[in-house]
Amino acid sequence: MLNERQKKILWAVTQSHIDLNIPIGSLLLIKRYPLNLSSATIRNAMASLEQMGYITQPHTSAGRVPTEKGYRYYVNLLLEDHSLSISDSMSHELSLRLQGEEIDSNGVIKKAAKTLSLLSRNLAIAIPPKIEDMVLKHIKFIKYDSKKALSMLISDDGSVKNTFVELDKPYTQQELDKAAHYINSEFAGRQIKDVKEILSYQLFKDKQAYDRIIMNVLYLFKDSIIMDDDMLSLNSLSGTSYLPDLVDTKQVKDILRAIEDKQFMLKLLNQLSGSKGIKVVVGLESIIPAMSKMSMVAATYNDKKQSGGTIGIIGPTCMNYKKLIPIVEHTAKALTRILSEN
Amino acid sequence: MLNERQKKILWAVTQSHIDLNIPIGSLLLIKRYPLNLSSATIRNAMASLEQMGYITQPHTSAGRVPTEKGYRYYVNLLLEDHSLSISDSMSHELSLRLQGEEIDSNGVIKKAAKTLSLLSRNLAIAIPPKIEDMVLKHIKFIKYDSKKALSMLISDDGSVKNTFVELDKPYTQQELDKAAHYINSEFAGRQIKDVKEILSYQLFKDKQAYDRIIMNVLYLFKDSIIMDDDMLSLNSLSGTSYLPDLVDTKQVKDILRAIEDKQFMLKLLNQLSGSKGIKVVVGLESIIPAMSKMSMVAATYNDKKQSGGTIGIIGPTCMNYKKLIPIVEHTAKALTRILSEN
């Protein structure tokens, strides 16, 4: 564990490095902070901090730079400090940008991502709630041709999803209507995942109770509703132009490539799922190799029902957490508020 | 006009500059091309080419670099030469990547953009056909709440568009169905723009002929069908990671910002509209300030009906036109073929 002095110095080094983006030496530290210690003492403390892996030297005669471990320590201290807040002007601008003509929830989420990237001047990413978590308002099947029907799923946040359902044999529009009517009357107001589950169960249990034709349609529907969700992650990515200033052209491109690659983005998503509230991941390299020296600050948001998504930013590990964590937090809260009002 | 020798030298300078990406001097030119001229003669020719604005010197004692004017001349020569073609392996890879499970036309177009960016190693952009040009297959109105209906427009390429229509007063689902039925029976198989036009005209002419309620719905529909098309341009952008190698980090960011800005992209689009076949725009700076030293190669594609879009690449002005023009051309052709088959 770190003693009080080491803690103070680690904090000071990290904060200074964030502010100045240069290696921090003992003398510089004295100038910036009233530590009441001589440079030699600080050097000793730094040496032990280095041994414990919290800071490193880029080269022999340079100051110290926090390692990922150091940053994590710093961020944890920061998160414990609940006095963090954003400026009034920020808060004002945030709500100003987010309000506007009412659009569907996907549009709102996109707008939030855009706003977040603008305010934070970093790459912003927003992950919409899983379709499975959305609440069914209304469904409709429309005959497309002899082998295909079009399903249209309206969820109660106003978003609409269309999917083609491959049919095993031709159905009449009437048969399709009947199937839709069955789903609507039984399941409107429930989450998609529940609909699927109950449907599976009932189809299994009450084999005789329903019209065979309807049953077939339902079977097909049940399987056709998922596959669409891999397009989500990329949809709400904004502010690629705010990629960190420090990285060189090659890394910028590597990062862009990673961003275009859904696989990587899904990995990021996994990293975040499950947790509630604000979450900071220092050091993304283990998740996405191209993103060395990059970190992520993300927060969860919710809509009217319990379904929720994630919104956050990706930036250099030396980003200004003190400023950015509250921004992300407030954006998520604002987003939750707007989605709940609708 | 340029004489034969100047033409040859301009060509050689441009080609060399594309290959080597350095200023081209007279001696270097002799090494690479059997011009059978002394360096002094070439220098004289270069001097006059410079005076005419086809090439410049980056500094006094450097070789020559083609200006935009020079590149345009080169590209025009290239376009006249109809022997341009892509390698078999390219062609093979292209068709390999483009075929796959059948998806809606928008999906195919996106895939084409992705493939094009992969093959050309440049930023690819695809502009889908305007909604207005699409052919109506079927339309449906669904009552959403007392003030809103959801219109679902299926076009015959299999793509589906949903729009909310604000209603002036509550309508029953039956009334909405009636309106939809009217449109379907009268206008299926026609382009959206025609539907809109004829609708306007008929509503004006036959005021008495129809049910007043239906008429109102149609009025509302007619106005609600456009607004959606500004989202198109951005949808099919692929390969940001292939931004030219030469530009520095700052320019990369400026370009990314420009790409995220729909306004600029629409300007690009305008630049292309109207023309058929392959089109090369050398020098994008006048259209998008951030894109200095960038150019665009684009080609039009068509789907089954006459509605068409544009697909192309954006890259450095010193890109390899000889290789890239045929790639763009073939991709557009392949895309046309696939869209026609569906």
Next chain:
DNA sequence: AATAGCACTCATCAATAGAGAGTGCTAATT
């Protein structure tokens, strides 16, 4: 335990010099 002092290290920057590629001009050649 904390600090002052000191020798040492190494990145950074500016100045300098030499090499090399290229030019335009002039005079000789075809």
Next chain:
DNA sequence: AATTAGCACTCTCTATTGATGAGTGCTATT
């Protein structure tokens, strides 16, 4: 009259050098 050889000149690029200064670790002192 057009082409070419020769030449002086220009300017970038690269490497070298040396001074500067911020920083360190170690040791002896307080």
